[in-house]
Structure formats: C-alpha cells, structure tokens
Amino acid sequence: MRQVRTLGLLGTGVIGGGWAARALHFGIDVIAADVKPEMEAWIRGAVANAEGALSRLTFAPLPPKGKLSFTTDLAAMARQADFIQENIPEQLELKQRTLAAVSRHAPREVVIASSTSGLMPSDLQRDMECPERFLVAHPFNPVYLLPLVELVGGKATSDLAIEAASRFYTYIGMHALKVRREVPGHLTDRLQEALWREILHMVNDGVASTGELDDSIVYGPGLRWAAMGTNLIYHLAGSETGMRHMLRQFGPCLKWPWTRLEAPELTEQLIDRMVEGTRAQAAGRSIRELERLRDDYLVAIQQVLRQFNIGAGATLRALEERLYEAGAAAARGALLAAAAGDSPGALRLVETEVRPEWVDYNGHMTDSRYLQVFGDATDALLRYAGVDDAYRRSGRALYTVETHVTHQAEARALEPLYVASRVLEVDDKRVRLFHALCRGRDAAQVATAEQLYLHVDATAGKAAAMDEGVRARLAALQAAQARLPLPPEAGRLAGKAR
Template identity: 45%
Template structure:
C-alpha cells in the first residue's frame, strides 16, 4: 500500500467523527461524508475534544494537523483517498450496499476499514467487486484516545490489505489486535457482552442497581484490567504455583449455578492449554516482580484519578486528607514569628518522584504559590494582574535542604527582605511540619511591570506603601540563613 496521505470517513457519527479526529491529529488529510446536516458542527466539536486530549497526552510532539473537508457525496469523499474508514450503523444490508458504492468510486490502491463491532467481514465484502480490499478495523470509544483496534479479514481479504491497514493503525498510535478467525463480535466485544449480560441479569433480578454494578467494576477489577487483563491477574492470584494452581482451586466454581452464563467444561486438557499460554505470557518474570509492577501501576492510576477527583482517586484523596488532618489556615496572615504564612498543604501525589519524595519542580511551584500569596497581600493579586500590571520574577535561588514525602504537611513562611519603587525581594522557607525542619529555601527578586508595554515601571503608591510596611514589620528579624548565597565549588 502506498503512503497514506488522505483518508475518507464514510459515516460521521460518534465513531466516525472520532476516527476523523485521530487521523487529522496525526497529520493526515480527512474528507468526511454523512447525510446528517449537522455533521460539520458535531465533527468539529469532537475534534476540539480530541485535540485537547491528545495535546495533554503528547504535547508538542504531535505533527501539524491535516486538512479537514466535508464531502457532498460518497464518491467525492473517496475518489482520491488512500484509505477509507466506514463507520455506518450496524446494519448488514446498509453496510453491504455502501461498501459496494465505496469500492466502485475509490482508487485501485485504496483499502477500506470497517468499524463494525461484530458483523463478519466475509458477509460485508460479498457485494464488492474488489473484496480483497476490505478489512475490519474495530475501534473503541473514544477512538482518538483508546489505542485498541481489532483487525479481522474475511474469506477474500488479502494478506496485503491486513498488513496495510495494520501499518496505518500503528502509525496513528493504535495497538492492533489481529483477530485471526472470524467470529461474531470478534474478541473484545464478546468479553464485554458477557459482562453486560450478567449486569442486566443482576438488575432484572433486583440484585443490584446500575450504579452499584459500575462501582463493582471501577473500584475493583477495572483498575487491574487497564494494565494486566484477566489471565495475568488470575496467574498472580494463583500465588507461586501460578495459573495451574488457580484453575484447580477456583475452576470448579464455574460449574456452580450462580452465573447466567454457561462456561466450557474445565477439562485437564483445557487447564494444560491455559496454563501453558499463561507461562508464555509471563515471559519468565517472577511472581513478586509482577506483583510489584502491578502495585506500581495501580498507584499511578489512582494518582491520575485523584488529580481529577474521580472514582478510586476521590476515595484515596478523601482518605489521605482524613489521615493528615488538614486544618483550615488563613494564607497571607502573620506567623507568630513575624513572617507571612504563604503556604500550607500536604504533599500531593503529582508532586512526588520515583523515590516518593517531593520532586524538584514541586518546590518551585510551592514557592511560586507563596509569592502569589504575598503579592495578593500587598494588593497585586489576580484583579491587579487583570488590569495589565504585575510583578515578574527575574531571579530565583533555591536550596534543597531536606525532604517531604507523600501526605506530609509542609508550610511556607516568607520574609520580605527589601523593596523599592520597582523591585521586591522575597525569602521563602519551607518547613516539614512533621519534623519541624526547614527543607528548602528560595530567594526571589521580582520586578514590577506594565504587562502590555512589556517593560518595568514604578509600582503605584498603595502597593509601594504595602511593600514598605512588610519590610518595616520584619526589620527586627535576623537576616535569614542563606540570603544572597551563590553556587560555588569549595576553594
């Protein structure tokens, strides 16, 4: 297959629009056809969400976006396309008819990927003149973010078509799962369907609500499924004896009448097959190593969920806040020693490094937050910044003297060392409240600026007076240790 520079999307619904976004954000030109008169608005809204998500995921590494257009017909959309992604409703007759139309209008080198979630490709390609050019490319929503795509060929699909489609999907950041044998629902949806059927029975029988069923997944097995799946998870559950022990111990429960689904007979042959495949999957990695990897992945996932204050992350956050007993404090108030209380917080998950310590950039963040508190106290807070004036930090010196760990409380106390009409000199000290030790200091020089003119200007009288008032109120304090220090090699 030639290099793919142009993709046509036939069917611009939820899946089609998300496909358009993934291709577009990977630098490929996209033409979209759909009979919906609102297709352009809906597609552009999906692309905006995708752009935000992909930028958070990959940042500046993303290539320049491709060009997007909306075609008036199928023929116009596909006539110069290198690849066509069909995403029509799950009606076999509709797909067969439209795939034949696509086949008649597309270039000879083009390949068609169908987004069908369960229809067999052999049936879909039956009305095409070039059935060898069709392959199933079944994605998962949101297509622009989830990497899995199931690729399955029909009886007449060529190996070249499967390879070409797989190469393109890999190029745009997807994980290709080659479904080697046609089967209704392929692999992933058959698994999802099993869970879905059991969930419906639980509701039908009055056992659980939809919310309770979702909680059973997202607070439990769902967290593990995101990185280990079912078989590797159960292998670990078998302990040092592995999968074979797990199957012998828990396998008989498959014959108990507590499920609405009927499983296969767990014969010795099936046990041996599953155990051998599990050994191959484990690739020689030991139980404890996998357990440590599992635990690290779970912690990272829960930290990520905590940043969104959602699901298991919200539970962890509430629990830790209860443990640390964070009391309400008034930032900007005077400490008992005459300094300004400019920070008071427990160490959050996103601030720690691989050693579980407060990481380097987080010190600067907390000191920067402390500077904002002092600026707000002298009248240079957010409203003042919105008026077009501000203080810019022009020099910073941080000393790292100690450590803080996840959940420990830290406090920032600030001394105003000096000021004049344009400048403000601050000295922050960060204290680990568990030990009482100063774990870092930061000395900042700030300059008052006119943001629009991009130049330094004298601060207005009310701010200059507030700065001098803080300097005067702290004059009785001894100079903080470390003021004016520079980094030098010992002589």
C-alpha cells in the same frame, strides 16, 4: 497499498468524529462524508471537543495538524482518500450496499476498513469490488483516546491489507490487535457483552443496582484491568504455581450457576431500572461533563502506565519514541540546511503552549512547569544527538548535575511557546546546554535554563565516556553554534547583575 496522507470517513457520527480527531491530531488530512449535511457542524464540534484531552496526551513534537473537509458526495470522498474508514449504522444490508458502492469509486490499492462492532468481514465484503483490500477495524469510544483497534480479515481479505492497516493505525498511535479468525462480536465485544448480560440479569432480579454493579468493578478488578487482563491477573492469584493452581482451585466453580449466557428479556421494567440507575449515577451531570471527566482520567492513566511501559502506556511510549525521532530527524535536516546557508542558529526542537493546568494563582506558568519544558528540550536535543530508548536500555544515560533558570517575562494560559537550544560545551563525559524559552507571538524571551549533564554508566553507577557518535554530533552542533554570541545569562550566578 498507499502511504496514507488522507483518510476518508464514511459516516461521521460518534465513531467517525473520533477517528477524525485522532487522525487530524497526528497530521493526517481527513475527508469526512455523511449523507446528512448537518453532520459537518457536528464533526467539527466533535473534533474541537476532543482536542482538549488529546493535546495533553503527549508532549512529544507532533507533525502539523491535518486538515478537515466535509462532503455529502461519497464517491468524491472515495476518489480522493488513501484509506477509507466506514462508520455508518450497524445494519448489515446498509453497510453491504454502501461499501459496495464506495469500492467502485476507490482505487484498488486503497484499503477500506469497517468500524463494525460485531458484523463479520466476510459478509460485509460480499458485494465489493477488490474485496481483498477490505477488513474490519473495530475501535473503542472515545476513538481519539483509546488505542485499541481490532483487525479482522474476512475470507477474501489479503494479508497485505491487514499489514497496511496495522501500519496506518500504529502511525496514529493505536494498538492494532490482529484477530486470528472472524467471530461475531470479534474479541472485546464478546467479553463486554458477557459482563453486560450478567449485569442485566442482576438488575432484573433485583440483586443490585446499576451503581452497585459498577462499584464492584471500579473499586476492584477495573483498576487491575487497565494494565493486566483477566488471564495474567488470575495467574498472579494462583500463588507460585500460577494459572494451574488457580484452575484447580476455582475451576469447578465455573460449572456452578454464577453466570448465564442468555440475556434476560428487555421488559419495560428492566429498561426503567437501567435508565433510573444510570441517571442516579450521573447525579445531575450532563453527558458532556461526564465525557470531559472520562477523557481527563483516560489521559492521566495512560501517562502513568507509560512509566511502567505496560498496556496502553507502552503504546503511548512507542508512539512518542517515533515522534521524538521524527523531530530529531527534522532538526538534523534543518541544521544541515542552515549550515549550508552559513548560519546554524539555536535549534527549535520543542513547541508547546501553556496548558491551563500549568498556571498558578497569579495566572502565570508555575515554576515546576519551566523545568518540565526545559527537560523536554534537553530530551529532544539529546535524542537529536542519538540518545534514544535503545541507548538508555544499554545502561548509559546523561544525568542532570546542575540547572540555573532565569525568569524574565510572563507566560499566561494558552500562550504558544518554543524553546531554542544550544550546546555551549561538550567533552567526553559532560555537556553544557543552554535553552531559551520564548513566546510564540512576539519571540520575547520568557525564561532561560543553563544545564550541566554528566554521562554515566548507570549499571556501574559512575561517570563514563559517552558514545563517540553522540559526542561527535554534540560537538558538531557546538562548533556550528559557536558563531552565535554567548547568551548574557550563560555562566551567571543567581542574583549577579547582568
């Protein structure tokens, strides 16, 4: 199976657009193919729209963005792509025919995946050439923010294809959930439909409005579901004996008529109630407005879950770990190249921009964000030296002892920024760093930070010598950078003239 540099998309509607935004953001080129030429403008708009929320998801260093191209020639897309994701309408016969056609043009080692919400992979791969490279990879809307993708193989699918797909989706920040065997609706849509069928019954019977039913989830179980599913949550609800107690106590209710399996008839009256109900809930807000709101809270929730290393937050953390490591590896390479050329300068490990929410009432970047950016630069530099998640899990860490920030120029919203970092001093327990925050457009220095860190054994709660390898890397960097003139801000007291 190939390393994926170019993703081919078949069908560029809501789901195709979401795949494009996610892949491009994480450095994969995308060739989008649709039968309708007008979808080019649509997918470019969808990608631009997704970028706002996506760019706030993580501050870890990202590879350069991928390039987007569009074609109505499905065969041309199939010949150029390293991996193909199909997202055309949910019609079995149409998908079978189109997938078979595409499989005749795609080299045999190219994996072909379908975003189908519920069709069976064995049916979809029936007429394909090399059907062993086909699987279902079912994402969730918005694909660019929700990490779940269900992987389902059909009768002819090889383990190799599932593994290759799993690697690719993980690379673009997703949680690949392998479904053991194919069932209509896979896992998640079966659960979602069970809930939705019951909602339709309750609205049909006049028991509750769409808004009341949504409240019954949003204010309660929905909050729990973001990090623990129904099973683990019920285990907690069963006191000391957990799930066993829960099943003994509430198991008999499962036989009572609380829920129904058959959906109600979709009469005009029921459709009207559903439409009127959701229109009232939208309260005059457009779909676009509601999407922005949804995207903003999805980003915020994942960032909170990241602190607990749970659910989608664990996926985000694993992604960031890889991105930071890739950034550190690139920096090591750059340093070696610079040393060979006899001028290792300050390391540029963090590139970012002033996010609109970082700006204060003066229209400039607010104080706390300087600390955040300098903190990110320190993290990146220490990671470069070998202080990664595994190092921290071993109970060792570098604690901030002192920080001195100087402010020298303004940074306005969306201003591109970078941080140039240096090691000024290092011994076995301490390291003194110096960061210069500069504007991307004119390299003007916006602020500096000098920071002193103490290496600690967090379990013992006291200072301890750092790992030899970490210290050696920091010392090598300091020696290489010693040729640079000492920054005038280094060692200055606040208020002292320059």
